[in-house]
Amino acid sequence: MTMGRYLLHKLLSLLPVLLGITLAAFTLGVLSPGDPAELALSQGGYEPTAEQVAELERQLGLDAPYPVQYLRWVGRALSGDLGTSYRSRRPVAEELLRRLPVTLELAAWSITLACALGLFLGCAAVIGRGRWPDLLIQALTGLQLSFPAFWLGLLLILLFAETLGWLPTSGTGGAGHMLLPAVTLSSATAATAARLLRSTLLGELGKPYCTAAAARGITPARLVVRNALPNAAVPVAALLGNSLGGMLGGSVIVESIFALPGIGSYALEAIGGRDYPALQGYVLLTGLIYVGVTLLVDVVSMLLDPRVRLGGKHL
């Protein structure tokens, strides 16, 4: 019952965020330079007449005051209509959805990689704490955090694809294609996760239940992995969930370097082409995904904790 209430609370608190996302996306459209109607008409080298522009403005409802426009826009967005791309003249929603799987695949690979690497490095650092594994991992994560993704991506392509020929440079088509982009995208996140995990694990290890567990004569690895980790994982899960926002954004660079046709490179093309409806759609979509994932992470980390999952029910 408390869980239901918690969920309800969460959902309610998401409302303003959703409002904010739609507002942000809408505002972008308002702020964008140029008259949308004229821009929409004049693509492809035609010169619209003033009447044509006015007519389209009426059609698009651009003559209404902003709040009304906003409501209409949200209404259309709710029914899946994000407008028409200036460049390709296709529905933005359709184009975004067509490209979304690539970005999601990239994000999924990246998160998985960040998760695996973060868990491994974090646990290894704690198990070997104060000795060389710890120092090595600290140094490695420090380096990872200081490497700009675009530089890393370039160097990775140069080394693994162009010189060694082990992995494909670009495009989609299976795990091999995703490896380099995912490594590029997840490197910093993995390092952050490893460091966070290390510090939360150390925090957990200082708690009485870990001393008590150690007194059962178990190995340090078991102490860390089986006892401390389940409790230390919650903030790390939250971090990884939140990092998805960063990954969606970071995918702009990674997709452009690795020629992945996802929504990130779509946004970049939209910017180059002053395709504001597409950009609006991009902001809306990434915002919604982000909110969804945040909610998911909240729920999952709630479920990770039996105290919340089972409530205060006593035996």
Add this chain to the structure above:
Amino acid sequence: GNAPGSSTPAPENSSPVPQEPADTVDPNAEIVLAGYRNLAPGEKDGYYCSKILYVWEPLVTQDGSAAPVPCLAESWEMSEDGTRWTFHLRRGVKFHDGGDFNADAVIANFDRMKLGVKSSSFYPLDIDAHYPNLTAYEKVDENTVRLTFSQPAPTQLYNMVNFGSAIYSPACFDEAGDFKGICAGTGPFCIAENKLDEYVLLERFEEYWGEPAKAKTIRVRVIPDADTRFSALKSGEILGVIDLNAIPAALAVELTGDERFALTTTKSTMIRFLTLSGTQAPFNDLRMRQAVSLALRRSEITDGLYYGFGTPTTNILNYATPFYKDIPVEEDLAKAKALAGEVLGDRRVTVTYLYNGAEAAQKGEAELIASWLGEIGIDCRLTPLEYAVMREQLKTGDYGIARMQQGLSNSEPSTIFRRFMLTGGDHNKNYSLGYRSDEVDALMERASSALDMEVRRECYDRIQEISAQELPVVPLFNDVTLMAYSTRLTGYEAKLYGIELPLVAWAQ
């Protein structure tokens, strides 16, 4: 199903990474190429895909010197008064979906064009542009169609070349003229699969009326970034690059020492130039335009940035046409400074310099030019834009300098002169060049009424001289079409318009 792709499913092993070359190459193995954009933008595009994929064919195409030659139309004749054209269609031609190519199919395609302008990422599909003054089109018999014009149309063939007379199976578009799926043409290749922004998969059309394509399947990938495209080529993921801007010169020269790769070049019909906003200060003053032209060191651009793939010019006309007049390039910094000084005095001006951000070399070029212009008192604010957006901006005239390019697909110089130099020329207006010369107007008048070739040439020569003097635009260099491919392929040869894809095959 009318899509031929569905009857021949894509090979199971669609891994785009080819195996190491064995001693014997499977001639049917997939060939992977790449370009920077969607060569088959799909249903929403008026043409579905570019001509260079050899999927659809036009009635009329062009040869190496850009003269119109038969394709789906075997022959034609023009009536005495020039208002009626009769086209005799090739027999025994099948569409990919099994339908027959005949007069009905052609009429259906004209009906489709008649529905209205269809936009395209290549050229707009606009019946008024391709067939000005067309009043009627009719089927004469099963293999003959006739076009009737309200005015004499002696140059109509030029208008119909390639994109002007694309023919599709009537079964593949709906009443609104939109494609219902993959388009079906008559070309040597049919599209087996089209994944936007990823690749288009071509398959040999076995029932092609002409010489069949050499390769069984060709996959053309989309790799927008030139550097990534190069990496893919280098690592063997793709075997060649096609389309415009296939490979930047700087990267092409990286391949010259490597026997695994080869370059193919041909004179391009493209000329690269700067447009200067002639409707506002400072470039409404001829002296400023001349100063800019004199301050440029074009050979440093072509030799340095483009590694010799390009020829400096101050002539607006492209060197691929037979009418080209070689005018010596004049560059003189001192004179440029003097001219600019006359206009500006001690002031410096800041102007916006628009360039295409998608083309890797243009930024360096812009910075280089900006640093030269700095010496004559012009500071540049560099702004990367897409061409489409740049054109919008040019129309307003609210810019200083823009780096543009112009192709001349039909080799007829008047096209260029008319657009850029006539007082009412469309580029003159749309790029806000503000160019006006009564002499040019008169010369053009004279040339168009002249039947004598020599008179024409005279006029054209004079106009070229004027263009180099008065600089409606400031030409930079004549371009070279440059493509790179792996030596594991044969038949890879640059042509005026792309490569001849049906000739590409594995080297044995």
Add this chain to the structure above:
Amino acid sequence: MVRGLELRDLSVTFSLPGGDVPAVEGVRAFFPSGEITGLIGESGCGKSVLGLAILGLLPPYAQVEGEIILDGEELSPGESRRRLGTGLGLIPQDPAESLNPARTVAAHLREALLPLRLPRSAVPERSESLLRDFGFEDPRPVLRAYPHQLSGGMQQRVLCAIGTACSPRWVLADEPTKGLDRTLRGQVRETLLSLPKRGVEGMLVITHDLALAQGLCKHIGVMYAGQLLELGPGVLEEPCHPFTRAFLAALPENGFRPMAGAAPRPGDRSEGCVFAPRCPRAAERCRRERPGISSPFPGRMVRCFLYEG
């Protein structure tokens, strides 16, 4: 040889950023098997550190010197760690905090039974019988429960079950009644008293609760500033060391008579007896020399010059 746990000049020093902190200094003691020994003293005097040192569970930056001998065998820190579970067990203080909130009781017990290398199938049965031993009539729901679903008393009993799952020979109980109310304190006392019946040879109980100490332990050790000042049976009834006396005088039933002066801060230890600055009977010698161990009567061990010779 008398069986028991012997400490020989055990010292523990923490190396901290601010300098070294001696938490336990030169403790020499013998806790006989078959008895429950209580350890009392002011807060921060080093009782827990001493206990953890015996178990080998101190953090890496703690330096342990001296010897710990169990039944004639020396225990290095590594050796004690190896014996955890089977040889040495811990009943931690603070039951609510000492169980892993993310794991079930069954998982705890499974882990506690690891050193026995039981076959997989025997583990549940063994767990159930353990819980039954500690007064759970129906252990199955308890096994499935998470710690937060148990009451404080149940948690404490579960911890006892875990601490003694492999029948360790020695058990250390660190403030087993801290924070529990009167009834629960009684329960815990009963549980602890029942341990010797379950194969536990010796037990060390650290506590602030003098009533518990009195009821549970025959031997009592008194610590002050990292040192063991007095040890033996009947310390509470018949205190010898001036500190023990002063300490007991502060008990409510003795009228809250406070000890003069302040406890030394860890680190600033003088030459002589640690208690000398506050000792009402301190002599000049007490401030200069550290007293050795004297025995005023058999079984009693006191570190004070008063009982010398």
Add this chain to the structure above:
Amino acid sequence: MNRKKKPDLQLAAAAVLLGSILVLSLLAPWLAPWDPNATDMQVRLQGPSPDHPLGTDALGRDLLSRALWGGRASILLALGATLLSMSLGGLAGLAAGWFGGPVDWCLTVLSNIFQGLPGTCLMVAIAGTLGPGVRNLLLALVLTSWAGFSRVVRTETLRIREEAYMEGLRSLGAGPLRLILGHALPQLAAGLAVLFATRAGRCVLSIASLSYLGLGISPPTPDWSVMIRDARLNYRSAPHLILVPGLCIFLLLLGLNLLGDALRERLDVRTGEAREW
């Protein structure tokens, strides 16, 4: 002992790194041997030589001069943006945490909105819509990062506010001004210092990414990430073109990260890292 030395070493390393980068960048106008924008096609793509100690780029510009100049814009912008968002977010967080009630509710909802937006995406979109340039970049950076500060400061303020000694001071009669200025702010300062270092690093990274995409610092201002971007045609034959600017960014980020770590360890503060990516 061991534990004491490490942060000191870190701090020293960070100070040296950041100090030298800052000094070199700020003194670039005097230190740089060449005009960073002066082209000379005769000497393009040269390796290190006495004239050009780090070689030249594709337009014959001196790489050393460009490297010296290339950090100024992004460093100043990053510091400015971080300071601005820290002041904004800090104030909002302090107000929300301290006064609670409707103030807290409003500010929390507002910061939730901004936190709920994926920062980098929004930054790309803002920079893309409004066009590149310092002002728009600043706007994008502040809009996307103030909420992070606000959240951390709010949580900290809530914690500090509930500390027993705050209640003690209140029972002694201390007013809100004394409590906030005299006790809460100094408590927050340590956390803010750490947060500043980490966020400044992230800001540098964001600016670099945007500039790399052509949405950030616009030409002809020399900039490290733009230099990397521009080198993409030539770096295979002239690797110094991406190594020099890449190393510069790397060292700057390393310095900021080291500083953050050292401060964290030294001041022993926990910021709400879990909320951040």
Add this chain to the structure above:
Amino acid sequence: MRDEVILEGRDITKTFRGRLGGHPRKALEGANLRLCRGEYLGLMGPSGCGKTTLARILLRLLEPDSGQVFFRGEEVTRLRGRRLLPFRRRVQLISQRPETFFDPRLRLGKSLLEPLDIFGLPRDRERIRAGLERVKLPAEILERYPHQVSGGEIQRLSLCRALLPEPEVLILDEPTSMLDISAQAQVLSILRELRGACGLTCLFITHHRETADFLCDRVQSLEAPGIPPGSVL
């Protein structure tokens, strides 16, 4: 003099409204408490019955849902800001957790100056020395930080700080429950001495019967959730 009521709480009710998801918790219902000048009143009750809550309400640190607080016959329940300052000076609190009662970043000496600054009293060294003597602490301790002194010491310091502005009423919320036996005895004996020395009035909250008996004139017990009306005396 004995009968002059100095601090009084009437019909105090307080319910804590939990955050969303938690249930409201009734901490006090119609609690009454009357403290006469010079008396030491012990307040006992089971854990969670609202003793601390009542103390905080009496100290005006918490707003009651209903009920009033009177200080020397004057209602202070609605006073705020500067108007509350005279009351603050006269009524002081000693908490259960002395170690958290001082700003951890300030030297103890600075923390001791705080009440003097707040009430605009001179920063008198003599006064502080006297205060320290009263709680039997050496002046040297002022140079330390809160985490560098023992529990007994810091509790005595907080006593010293509370006494600096010369209050009339002292509310002690389990001042000894977290201390070990000898430290408890120290604090209690100082409190007992104070009782003789100055005319302080004390409300002493505790769990321990012995402690209450040791120190207090009378003992009142609080039952959850609140004292039945009229149970005073």
